[in-house]
Structures are given as C-alpha cells and as structure tokens.
Amino acid sequence: MTPTDIARVQAYLRRLLGSDRVKLVPPARKGMSVELAVGDEVIGTVHRDDEEGEVSYAVHITVLEEDLPAAPAPAGRR
Template structure:
C-alpha cells in the first residue's frame, strides 16, 4: 500500500465520495504530517482515514471509519 496522494487526487476522491455518500460536508484532508494517513472528515470532525492501494497497477482507496460508542444515541 502507498499512502501518498496528490492534491488533485485528494480533490477527485473527495468529489466522488461526496456524490456517492450524498454528503456535502465530507472532506478528504491531506495527511497532517509525513508518514500519517490521509483523513476523512465530516463537518470538520475526523471520522477515519483513507489508504491508497496501487498494487498490480490498479489504484483503489480503502476507508477505515471509526465511530465511538460515546457518539451513539442513547439505547431505546
């Protein structure tokens, strides 16, 4: 896996994810520091990471999303 994504690639991925998930507040943010993952956020809150895979010449993106139990609504 290769984590490096160009600004153009990040913008294209963000546009695709906004369309697919119908989420205008979704952003794909460059890695905050070298060696860190690209971040996925909604309305400014980081909800996961994006990993670029270019194995065998086919490029794909894997999203690891984290939802904390404390962010869930109360049980009914």
C-alpha cells in the first residue's frame, strides 16, 4: 500500500468507527503488512487487493484468547 492508500483508508476507518485512536502503521520493510492499531495496541492488518482493475482493502482483525475476559462458568443442571 502506498502512503496515500494508507492515509485514505485510515481516514475512512476513523470516520466509520468514530475514533481518532484508529491508526494504520506502515510496514517497517517493503512486502510486510500494514498494521491496524487502536491506540498503541495492534489489532490486525490491512491488505490492498487489485483484481481486474477493482481495488478493495481487506481488514483482518485478530483477537487473542489471552485478551478476552474470563468465560462464565457453565450453568448447573437442574
């Protein structure tokens, strides 16, 4: 993704999600993924797809089990 792509997608996601805390982090090296972050926490990646002249951007969000709240205990049987 180009710097212009990154800025445009970031502006769209901020408007869509209602938060200026959303940011796209350019890759450190060419060929790596653009990271999607909220504040300082990276939550996923963004990829550009150009198929037959139609451009789209895919957002992949990863939720780690360790970041989830504890699961409730199963209800007892009656």
